[in-house]
Amino acid sequence: xxxxxxELLNSNADVTTTKTLLHEAIPVTGTIVSGTxxxxxxxxxxxxxxxxxxxxxxxxxxxxxxxxxxxxxTMGYDEGSALSQxxxxxxxxxxxxxxxxxAQVLLGYTGSDNQVEIFESDLDYGDNDRQxxxxxxxxxxxxxxxxxxxPGTFSMELGDGAWATALNxxxxxxxxxxxxxxxxxxxxxxxxxYGVLYSGSNADSRCGLVFYEAGIAVLSSSVFxxxxxxVTGAVTHSVEEQxxxxxxxxxxxxxxxxxxxxSYNNTTExxxxxxxxxxxxxxxxxxxxxxxxxDSKIVVKNQASDSPVSYITTVGLYxxxxxLLAVAKLSEPLxxxxxxxxxxxxxxDY
Amino acid sequence: MSFLxxxxxxxxxxxxxDIGRQRLSQGNFKIGKFAIGDDExxxxxxxxxxxxxxAYYDLEILQTPVLSAATRAxxxxxxxxxxxxxxxxxxxxxxxxxxxxxxxxxxxxIVHLAVNAExxxxxxxxxxxxxxxxxxxxxxxxxxxxxxxxxxxTTDLLATATNRATYLQATNMMDTQYLVATDSRFFxxxxxxxxxxxxxxxxxxxxxxxxxxxxxxxxxxxSSVMMNYVDTSVRGTPNTVYYYSDARTSxxxxxxxxxPRGTAMAMNLSIANTxxxxxxxxxASEWSKFGQLAQIAIDGESQLYDIIDSMVVVxxxxxxxxxxxxxxxxxYVSG
Numbered sequence: 115x116x117x118x119x120x121e122l123l124n125s126n127a128d129v130t131t132t133k134t135l136l137h138e139a140i141p142v143t144g145t146i147v148s149g150t151x152x153x154x155x156x157x158x159x160x161x162x163x164x165x166x167x168x169x170x171x172x173x174x175x176x177x178x179x180x181x182x183x184x185x186x187x188t189m190g191y192d193e194g195s196a197l198s199q200x201x202x203x204x205x206x207x208x209x210x211x212x213x214x215x216x217a218q219v220l221l222g223y224t225g226s227d228n229q230v231e232i233f234e235s236d237l238d239y240g241d242n243d244r245q246x247x248x249x250x251x252x253x254x255x256x257x258x259x260x261x262x263x264x265p266g267t268f269s270m271e272l273g274d275g276a277w278a279t280a281l282n283x284x285x286x287x288x289x290x291x292x293x294x295x296x297x298x299x300x301x302x303x304x305x306x307x308y309g310v311l312y313s314g315s316n317a318d319s320r321c322g323l324v325f326y327e328a329g330i331a332v333l334s335s336s337v338f339x340x341x342x343x344x345v346t347g348a349v350t351h352s353v354e355e356q357x358x359x360x361x362x363x364x365x366x367x368x369x370x371x372x373x374x375x376x377s378y379n380n381t382t383e384x385x386x387x388x389x390x391x392x393x394x395x396x397x398x399x400x401x402x403x404x405x406x407x408x409d410s411k412i413v414v415k416n417q418a419s420d421s422p423v424s425y426i427t428t429v430g431l432y433x434x435x436x437x438l439l440a441v442a443k444l445s446e447p448l449x450x451x452x453x454x455x456x457x458x459x460x461x462x463d464y
Numbered sequence: 465m466s467f468l469x470x471x472x473x474x475x476x477x478x479x480x481x482d483i484g485r486q487r488l489s490q491g492n493f494k495i496g497k498f499a500i501g502d503d504e505x506x507x508x509x510x511x512x513x514x515x516x517x518x519a520y521y522d523l524e525i526l527q528t529p530v531l532s533a534a535t536r537a538x539x540x541x542x543x544x545x546x547x548x549x550x551x552x553x554x555x556x557x558x559x560x561x562x563x564x565x566x567x568x569x570x571x572x573x574i575v576h577l578a579v580n581a582e583x584x585x586x587x588x589x590x591x592x593x594x595x596x597x598x599x600x601x602x603x604x605x606x607x608x609x610x611x612x613x614x615x616x617x618t619t620d621l622l623a624t625a626t627n628r629a630t631y632l633q634a635t636n637m638m639d640t641q642y643l644v645a646t647d648s649r650f651f652x653x654x655x656x657x658x659x660x661x662x663x664x665x666x667x668x669x670x671x672x673x674x675x676x677x678x679x680x681x682x683x684x685x686x687s688s689v690m691m692n693y694v695d696t697s698v699r700g701t702p703n704t705v706y707y708y709s710d711a712r713t714s715x716x717x718x719x720x721x722x723x724p725r726g727t728a729m730a731m732n733l734s735i736a737n738t739x740x741x742x743x744x745x746x747x748a749s750e751w752s753k754f755g756q757l758a759q760i761a762i763d764g765e766s767q768l769y770d771i772i773d774s775m776v777v778v779x780x781x782x783x784x785x786x787x788x789x790x791x792x793x794x795x796y797v798s799g
Binding site: 119120121122123129389391393396397398399400401402403404405406407408409410411412413414415416417418419421422423424425426427428429430431432433434435436437438439440441442443444445446447449450452458459460461462 | 476477478479480481483484487492493494495496497498499500501502503504505506507508510512521522525526527528529530531532533534535540542543544545546547548550551552553554555556557615616617618619620685686688723783784785786
């Protein structure tokens with residue numbers, strides 16, 4: 115029998131695949147959003163664009179290579195909203211376009227006349243009940259949300275106090291998707307699964323949606339009831355007034371002023387292939403390592419009848435053309451001799 | 465490349481290699497077999513005379529820190545292999561033969577390879593290098609070739625036909641094929657042992673050593689030895705140089721081994737025509753990219769040569785045993 119350096123893997127018995135969901139807790143502290151790196155509304159970590167259609171938030175001044183993009187903010191309203199009919203509106207068309215863009219991607223179209231669906235703060239988005247026609251959109255970066263936000267873990271603390279004391283604890287609202295879980299409380303749309311955000315325990319406290327796969331939170335403007343949503347100089351704006359007469363960037367900055375904390379668990383889906391490399395008792399007991407012999411004599415033996423011994427540090431995985439496709443290293447040498455058989459479990463993650 | 469944390473449970477650190485990622489991107493990533501390596505192990509640390517007993521023999525080996533996996537390096541240089549017998553005490557080595565009239569010898573431990581006849585002529589006739597130190601690339605019948613033998617380098621066993629049969633043939637450790645790994649940036653592969661090759665002697669001590677006209681390079685395949693290396697397969701011929709008690713000349717006069725011998729092979733190195741350009745022709749870019757230009761290659765001589773230093777690795781296809789042969793490519797420039 116010839117010397118065998120390769121051991122074949124049986125695709126049925128020696129190879130298996132698994133899927134693992136990995137979760138990380140993602141806390142976003144509100145102060146990063148609203149003033150750590152500058153005085154509101156400016157900040158080195160806030161990136162505004164000349165087109166003025168959204169605002170990007172980073173975890174560090176964005177000109178630094180250390181900065182990571184964490185989310186984008188924007189807002190919009192449906193063309194059926196009362197605000198879109200108001201005279202004197204600022205960037206009205208863009209606000210409508212943004213609303214429609216999110217709605218068509220996340221909800222799709224009505225089947226009858228291909229109209230874009232309207233966000234509703236319930237799990238039945240086709241019944242025209244509890245419609246949210248004026249919304250903020252918080253789009254989390256893939257760096258944070260990874261493959262998806264884990265249902266039932268999303269939480270967002272918003273301040274609804276007067277402008278100067280926006281984050282007063284008495285007026286804090288905590289929006290959660292507590293009724294959602296991996297197995298229930300969600301609805302599937304063209305944009306993926308979503309759950310409903312509640313600011314309290316009763317059904318009337320529904321005030322937004324969170325799209326898990328897309329990593330997007332949709333907040334109804336009605337979550338902010340305080341008349342002092344934004345104060346600029348001596349002028350006070352309610353959220354409706356700001357939606358109509360303010361810029362998109364201005365509305366996003368006002369929202370940032372009212373974010374205390376955001377947290378959720380993300381999900382990374384890891385698909386693995388596990389190779390069971392079985393080293394039987396009668397194989398791989400000798401080495402071609404140059405130190406294995408001195409003057410052609412095996413150094414781990416005194417006489418021929420001694421058991422051969424070798425030590426495993428590396429497993430190489432090859433294709434049929436003998437190309438080394440993957441390498442696995444053991445953290446310490448493993449003794450191999452004819453009295454033992456070893457199964458090395460090599461996992462490759464994708 | 466760092467060490468792996470070995471303070472807790474045994475873990476496996478697995479990575480895809482460059483070629484693995486390439487195959488993945490091409491949609492033909494299919495693992496079908498595995499091999500086992502032990503490159504970090506120094507078996508000479510195995511202390512089989514430890515005063516505290518056998519539990520302590522491999523204490524130092526088991527404490528060897530293991531390097532983390534790398535994606536580019538040839539990860540299993542040598543590797544473990546299987547033999548059916550458990551009572552094997554000897555494993556053959558490979559050796560560069562520098563004893564026959566057909567052998568090219570190393571000069572300052574390096575094989576000097578003239579890339580063209582002009583360079584060979586200048587080395588021998590102007591730089592006063594003995595012809596036995598110069599190998600002419602691409603020649604199928606060079607005066608001398610690189611000869612590699614396999615056998616047992618031990619004085620415990622006489623190199624008799626019986627011992628050859630017992631310790632090599634019966635244990636399936638005859639390297640009838642060799643894999644020669646060469647750097648594909650300079651070499652096209654190797655010209656190997658031809659037909660009617662002989663490496664033998666008779667009872668009187670008469671040697672019959674010839675390797676015929678060398679075969680042109682066979683198809684090469686990617687080598688696991690090093691980046692950019694390709695393997696060429698070269699046939700081994702039976703090495704039946706035996707010990708005869710009444711021989712006029714000793715068997716070790718022409719063989720590097722004192723114990724039983726397995727096979728032998730001869731080879732020359734094949735290089736691309738562009739690399740073999742003469743001093744009046746344009747120089748291939750590899751010379752400036754990977755070597756040194758217009759250098760004094762032979763101490764005390766004034767001729768200038770382009771130089772590239774490389775390494776050729778010869779492995780026994782059956783035993784996996786290997787030797788590394790340093791090779792200096794020389795191209796005459798002036799002087």
